Amino acid sequence: MELTTVWFLLIAVLWTGYFVLEGFDFGVGILLPVLGRDEAERGTLVRSIGPVWDGNEVWLLVAGGATFAAFPEWYATLFSGFYLPLFLILLALIVRGVALEYRSKSDGTRGWDRAFFWGSLGPAFLWGVAFANIVRGVPLDAAHEYTGGLLTLLNPYALLGGLATLALFTLHGAVFTALKTTGELRDRARTAARWAGLAALVLGGAFLLITQLMTGTAGTWVSVAVAAAGIAGALVATLRGRDGWAFAANAAAIVAVTVTLFGGLWPDVMPALDPANSLTVHNAASTPYTLGVMTWVAAIFTPVVLAYQAWTYWVFRRRLTVTR
Amino acid sequence: MDVLDLSRWQFGITTVYHFLFVPLTIGLSVLVAGFQTAWHRTGDAAYLRMTKFWGRLFLINFAMGVVTGIVQEFQFGMNWSAYSRFVGDVFGAPLAMEGLMAFFLESTFLGLWIFGWDKLPKRVHLATIWLAAIGTNISAYFILAANSWMQHPVGYRLNPATGRAELTDIWAVLTNVTTLATFPHVIFGAFVTAGAFVIGVSAWQLARERETDLFRKSARAALVVTLAASAGVAFSGHWQAQLMTRQQPMKMAAAEALWEDETSAGFSVFAVGDVENGRNHINLQIPYGLSLLSTNTLDGKVEGINDIQARYEKTYGPGDYRPVVGLAYWSFRLMIGFGALAGLLALAGLWLTRRGRMPAGPWFHRAAVLGIGLPFLANTLGWIFTEVGRQPWTVFGMMRTAAAVSPGSDVGEVATTLVGFTLVYAVLAVIEVRLLLKFIRKGPELEDAVHEDEPALPALSY
Numbered sequence: 181m182e183l184t185t186v187w188f189l190l191i192a193v194l195w196t197g198y199f200v201l202e203g204f205d206f207g208v209g210i211l212l213p214v215l216g217r218d219e220a221e222r223g224t225l226v227r228s229i230g231p232v233w234d235g236n237e238v239w240l241l242v243a244g245g246a247t248f249a250a251f252p253e254w255y256a257t258l259f260s261g262f263y264l265p266l267f268l269i270l271l272a273l274i275v276r277g278v279a280l281e282y283r284s285k286s287d288g289t290r291g292w293d294r295a296f297f298w299g300s301l302g303p304a305f306l307w308g309v310a311f312a313n314i315v316r317g318v319p320l321d322a323a324h325e326y327t328g329g330l331l332t333l334l335n336p337y338a339l340l341g342g343l344a345t346l347a348l349f350t351l352h353g354a355v356f357t358a359l360k361t362t363g364e365l366r367d368r369a370r371t372a373a374r375w376a377g378l379a380a381l382v383l384g385g386a387f388l389l390i391t392q393l394m395t396g397t398a399g400t401w402v403s404v405a406v407a408a409a410g411i412a413g414a415l416v417a418t419l420r421g422r423d424g425w426a427f428a429a430n431a432a433a434i435v436a437v438t439v440t441l442f443g444g445l446w447p448d449v450m451p452a453l454d455p456a457n458s459l460t461v462h463n464a465a466s467t468p469y470t471l472g473v474m475t476w477v478a479a480i481f482t483p484v485v486l487a488y489q490a491w492t493y494w495v496f497r498r499r500l501t502v503t504r
Numbered sequence: 505m506d507v508l509d510l511s512r513w514q515f516g517i518t519t520v521y522h523f524l525f526v527p528l529t530i531g532l533s534v535l536v537a538g539f540q541t542a543w544h545r546t547g548d549a550a551y552l553r554m555t556k557f558w559g560r561l562f563l564i565n566f567a568m569g570v571v572t573g574i575v576q577e578f579q580f581g582m583n584w585s586a587y588s589r590f591v592g593d594v595f596g597a598p599l600a601m602e603g604l605m606a607f608f609l610e611s612t613f614l615g616l617w618i619f620g621w622d623k624l625p626k627r628v629h630l631a632t633i634w635l636a637a638i639g640t641n642i643s644a645y646f647i648l649a650a651n652s653w654m655q656h657p658v659g660y661r662l663n664p665a666t667g668r669a670e671l672t673d674i675w676a677v678l679t680n681v682t683t684l685a686t687f688p689h690v691i692f693g694a695f696v697t698a699g700a701f702v703i704g705v706s707a708w709q710l711a712r713e714r715e716t717d718l719f720r721k722s723a724r725a726a727l728v729v730t731l732a733a734s735a736g737v738a739f740s741g742h743w744q745a746q747l748m749t750r751q752q753p754m755k756m757a758a759a760e761a762l763w764e765d766e767t768s769a770g771f772s773v774f775a776v777g778d779v780e781n782g783r784n785h786i787n788l789q790i791p792y793g794l795s796l797l798s799t800n801t802l803d804g805k806v807e808g809i810n811d812i813q814a815r816y817e818k819t820y821g822p823g824d825y826r827p828v829v830g831l832a833y834w835s836f837r838l839m840i841g842f843g844a845l846a847g848l849l850a851l852a853g854l855w856l857t858r859r860g861r862m863p864a865g866p867w868f869h870r871a872a873v874l875g876i877g878l879p880f881l882a883n884t885l886g887w888i889f890t891e892v893g894r895q896p897w898t899v900f901g902m903m904r905t906a907a908a909v910s911p912g913s914d915v916g917e918v919a920t921t922l923v924g925f926t927l928v929y930a931v932l933a934v935i936e937v938r939l940l941l942k943f944i945r946k947g948p949e950l951e952d953a954v955h956e957d958e959p960a961l962p963a964l965s966y
Contacts, residue, residue, distance in 0.1 A: 231619040235612035242603035244577050249600040252592020259581025260910040267921045274571040281567035325912045466593040470671045485608045495623055
């Protein structure tokens with residue numbers, strides 16, 4: 181396999197990891213005002229992701245760094261082109277991170293909980309908008325510079341993509357909460373999972389179907405089907421009280437959604453409206469030497485990272501009870 | 505202001521702000537790990553309470569370092585896309601390595617440390633804080649390797665076909681002599697920062713005669729660390745200055761307001777310059793000081809701004825190759841001055857607390873509290889110096905800052921984000937300082953020592 185392909189796959193894996201892991205962090209934040217009726221419950225919700233959210237967020241930073249190293253042209257075009265949406269995502273991640281760390285250390289938690297909610301909702305929606313635009317294609321000039329404006333990015337298809345990821349991550353947070361808590365909190369999370377699951381099926385289904393018709397290949401029909409089955413499976417498992425299966429099914433759905441997006445993208449990394457200006461894995465990539473070096477680094481360290489992150493989840497595997 | 509100016513302000517503000525938290529994180533992570541190790545070895549409950557007290561302040565600071573660090577990684581692409589295209593092949597590698605090798609380690613094991621008090625065996629739990637601390641330090645190494653490459657590019661070739669810099673030797677980049685000199689300087693600076701913080705906070709508590717045993721222990725440990733690290737800062741800084749004289753002579757000349765090439769050059773203490781005419785009105789000097797500093801000989805030749813400018817015009821074509829001389833001159837001087845004061849404070853503190861004594865007069869307590877600010881000033885001025893001194897280059901000798909900015913962005917966008925980041929950062933700074941003060945006033949928790957095995961809510965959790 182060509183190294184450019186390897187790195188396209190690796191970056192897809194990093195985004196997949198980010199969406200699967202931080203996806204439920206976002207969902208917990210979005211559901212905080214709905215599920216947490218009092219301070220003790222909200223504290224429990226926040227503690228359910230407390231030990232892991234920071235490690236989950238690093239997947240994004242590594243995805244960004246890997247894009248910079250492996251596809252500098254992609255990194256440069258994407259981040260300068262999607263300037264204002266990225267700025268909003270960064271602000272959201274800042275206030276969200278600070279809210280998570282500071283809420284219990286401050287005298288009042290109300291403001292922090294609001295920051296946590298908006299800081300989770302914003303990126304959950306905006307990542308969908310961003311990826312929908314990447315897949316759909318944006319105006320690029322011959323130097324690969326983005327020539328559109330902010331409104332170019334806010335097209336109906338992209339907004340649908342945003343709603344789809346928002347629903348999917350909310351569902352992910354709901355099934356995660358059901359898995360990690362007991363009693364009333366768990367009951368409420370399962371109710372929320374039903375509503376979020378329906379929304380994810382409708383919005384995610386519509387978004388994936390359009391995406392498939394627009395950019396899909398024979399292979400991505402499989403991932404679209406897996407995504408739909410995953411969401412449906414999460415719903416069924418929730419109804420039957422099988423929290424672990426529900427979480428696993430929805431994680432598979434998120435993997436399948438990411439596979440659909442990246443599968444439709446290949447071999448472009450950022451298609452332009454005028455295909456002559458598109459960024460592909462070839463014209464956006466670093467030199468074979470750099471890709472080779474980075475492949476060695478990734479081959480050695482990715483398994484190590486996966487091992488200790490998995491161990492973290494094992495250490496904190498128990499359900500949390502609300503302590504008042 | 506145009507896009508270039510705004511982007512430069514944005515990079516300056518976000519970077520300086522980020523680096524207020526980073527050194528304290530680097531240094532405190534190791535100090536806290538050290539305190540926990542002391543508890544593990546001795547079983548003395550005072551060390552456990554120290555671990556938790558300083559650990560909590562460490563976490564408050566760490567949070568800010570993390571969230572402001574995300575901006576750092578993304579703004580290369582956002583505001584400096586031409587730069588990213590030009591150097592991505594070289595510069596991206598250390599950034600990606602930092603994420604994969606260091607940042608994952610730091611974040612994951614810190615989560616385990618915070619929440620793992622009652623879930624992990626003691627020995628394993630101790631290992632988690634050390635792994636987090638090691639991750640933090642490795643992280644600094646890769647970031648400095650990336651920055652050092654901009655100061656002194658190595659291990660690359662310019663591809664005439666694509667017009668970009670391409671990596672040819674990753675080891676050359678990772679063992680760049682500039683990195684090898686910068687890394688210890690920054691790390692020692694971080695230990696001075698964390699040391700001065702612990703000294704200042706401890707002195708404040710000691711002045712109120714609170715927990716004197718615990719805070720005396722903290723202060724003594726921090727005094728030793730600070731003094732040793734100050735010596736390290738001085739030696740590594742000396743090495744850096746010598747490299748700089750060879751690699752970036754204009755930066756050294758600007759740091760000294762030295763206008764003409766000179767042998768047996770003096771070290772300037774106070775100068776009033778006339779940038780337009782390329783000379784100084786007033787210049788108080790320590791004779792031979794600069795030659796000694798930059799070449800280790802009394803009669804070494806140091807190049808001056810006007811001469812370097814003339815040479816650069818021949819090499820790189822017409823243009824102004826001088827950085828903002830006044831800013832470079834004063835940031836360099838004040839960096840050294842504030843750093844030296846922090847070292848002297850540690851020396852005085854060690855003398856006053858020798859053989860079990862307590863500093864009697866209030867003046868030391870006050871000085872120690874004020875002293876918290878010294879390394880922060882020195883760190884900030886150090887970065888301002890090293891980045892301003894490189895101008896007009898973004899990558900020394902290869903790419904000018906004016907050519908590095910995103911060509912597609914407009915003033916409105918960059919102004920929006922500049923104002924947005926600055927406002928949010930300002931609000932968070934107020935909140936962070938208030939939180940730190942709250943927990944400093946509160947002091948170490950009593951029950952930590954008594955109920956250390958009780959599996960209630962972990963003391964450091966949310």
